[in-house]
Amino acid sequence: MSDVQTNEVSDNPKAGGFSLPLFALPQAFQGIAEQNATRAREQFEKVKEASEEISVLLKEAYAVNAKGAADYAAKVIDISHSNASSALAFTSELAGTRSLSEVIQLSADHGRKNFEATTAQNKELWEIAKKVATETSEPIKKSFAKALKTPS
Template sequence: MNDANVKVETQADPVNENTNGAKPRIDLPLLNFQELFRGFAEQGAAQTKKNIASMKATSEEISDILREACSMNARGAVDYGAKVIEISKDNTRATLEFLSRLAETRSLLDIVHLSTARSREAFEVVSAQNRELWELAQKVAIETTEPIKTSFNRVFHKTV
């Protein structure tokens, strides 16, 4: 390679004769970035306010649902407690009747017959009472959870 083949280019800025030696300007429409970002920010703020209002309404509705469910559950617990007290009263009365009859017996054979009859009766009564308490507990559970499930599905499908 010799010096004759090497071409040197300079980065001199071209000067326009009409600009009196000033650098040429490229005329592009000025984009007002500040206004553009302000518009985006306002849109974002409006959407955020809308979302917050929706979340607030949804949370209030869920709060009402849970309050009603707790109220229903409390009523069910009262019913269950009342049933337990009633069962206790019935069992106490039956036990006192058995003890009264037992005190009136005159022979060992009467004691065995009375005890056997009382045991069989107690087993049947306790089985029925347990079944009754189980059914009451199921009823309370269903009455508490079904409205919650239905309401939550309605609320969440409405917000989506």
């Protein structure tokens, strides 16, 4: 019975918390168990490193996205101000009309200007949204491409 051990695989603090009791395992299996424990620690370290990289990446993506959302919100506020000013100017001009034909002409002009402004505003908002999506996703795509190329 001299080749039977009842000690643990590792009391080594570098073992990463993997302490596997070997209850009456023959000496031949102890080496296999130690190799498996070593491999498990190595895999744990790889997963830990990948998790840290993903965490950093997500923080960066969130920061880019938050800035883009702030830019978008600022543009929406700017557009709202512009539209409110336009509506007030139209109301002021409308109050100064003297005939039905002036009201119709003024309304038609305002409608055309409003349509053109709305088209331009929507284009600006679309460009901001597209820029934010691209800037947010680019680091993530690069990181995944790097991860796929890295042998495990």
